[in-house]
Amino acid sequence: MTTTLTIGMIREAAQYIRSRSTLTPKVGLILGSGLGVLADHLEQPVSIAYHDIPFFPQSTVEGHAGELLIGTVQGTPVVLMKGRFHMYEGYGPEVTAFPVRVMKELGVATLLVTNAAGGVNTAYAPGDLMLISDHINLTGRNPLIGPNDEELGPRFPDMSQAYSRKLRELAKGIATEKDVPLQEGVYAGLLGPCYETPAEIRMLRTMGADAVGMSTVSEVIVARHAGLEVLGISCISNMASGILDQPLSHHEVMETTDRVREKFLSLVLSIIPKM
Numbered sequence: 001m002t003t004t005l006t007i008g009m010i011r012e013a014a015q016y017i018r019s020r021s022t023l024t025p026k027v028g029l030i031l032g033s034g035l036g037v038l039a040d041h042l043e044q045p046v047s048i049a050y051h052d053i054p055f056f057p058q059s060t061v062e063g064h065a066g067e068l069l070i071g072t073v074q075g076t077p078v079v080l081m082k083g084r085f086h087m088y089e090g091y092g093p094e095v096t097a098f099p100v101r102v103m104k105e106l107g108v109a110t111l112l113v114t115n116a117a118g119g120v121n122t123a124y125a126p127g128d129l130m131l132i133s134d135h136i137n138l139t140g141r142n143p144l145i146g147p148n149d150e151e152l153g154p155r156f157p158d159m160s161q162a163y164s165r166k167l168r169e170l171a172k173g174i175a176t177e178k179d180v181p182l183q184e185g186v187y188a189g190l191l192g193p194c195y196e197t198p199a200e201i202r203m204l205r206t207m208g209a210d211a212v213g214m215s216t217v218s219e220v221i222v223a224r225h226a227g228l229e230v231l232g233i234s235c236i237s238n239m240a241s242g243i244l245d246q247p248l249s250h251h252e253v254m255e256t257t258d259r260v261r262e263k264f265l266s267l268v269l270s271i272i273p274k275m
Helices: 007-020 034-040 100-108 165-178 198-207 218-223 248-261 260-274
Strands: 027-031 042-050 067-073 075-081 108-121 127-136 183-189 211-213 229-239
Touching: 007 042, 007 067, 007 100, 007 165, 027 034, 027 100, 034 067, 034 075, 034 260, 067 260, 075 260, 100 218, 108 218, 108 260, 127 165, 127 218, 127 260, 165 229, 165 260, 183 218, 183 229, 211 229, 218 229, 229 248, 229 260, 248 260
Parallel strands: 027 075, 027 108, 108 229, 127 183, 183 211
Antiparallel strands: 042 067, 067 075, 108 211, 127 229
């Protein structure tokens, strides 16, 4: 069953955020598990707890701090989610993507989403960064189900460039300049919360997926519905089930994202001012 999130609710959340900061953000950032370190590099940040923002859900996962920050990155005004929401926490897809609606209302034109993902492509290794070229929505859910409000976006949004080709070329150019190795591939979004079975990973590889995770797709669908350009980056935090003879754990995810911190920061901090 979908939750009705109205324009009035979006505007009320945005109005509260504006009451805490006069900055008009142009770039929205959603940070995945263990990648919240980027928040430490905001200039003159204003921090707002999710539980203070009208209609915002709460993050319950380790590595997701649960705060919204507004500040600048090398002079570029940004709004940053330090921690996101997932459907496996019990939220509907339209709720997990609600902050994207609020970002649009605040003035955001481009969105950078990051996540920690399992490597499905056997040429990948833990610690790789992967530019998302496309996604496969295997959650069985879509945040746009239900009556469509034309003020928010079209009934049938185009997803042929869910991840902006222009922004991907920008990211690849900066990665070359910074000597940061960068993979590029397809992200498969599953519902979770359990990790996939080896048979499911073989299926995903056959379908053309290079990485797998439990987030991102709902946010990107809503972003495209709202007319935002999107850039996505996955941190390959572990190899997916069945590739290595070892069990999977969230602890490994957090360890890997901590290890790639400098490489991730070097790339993303250089991309943001040019988005």
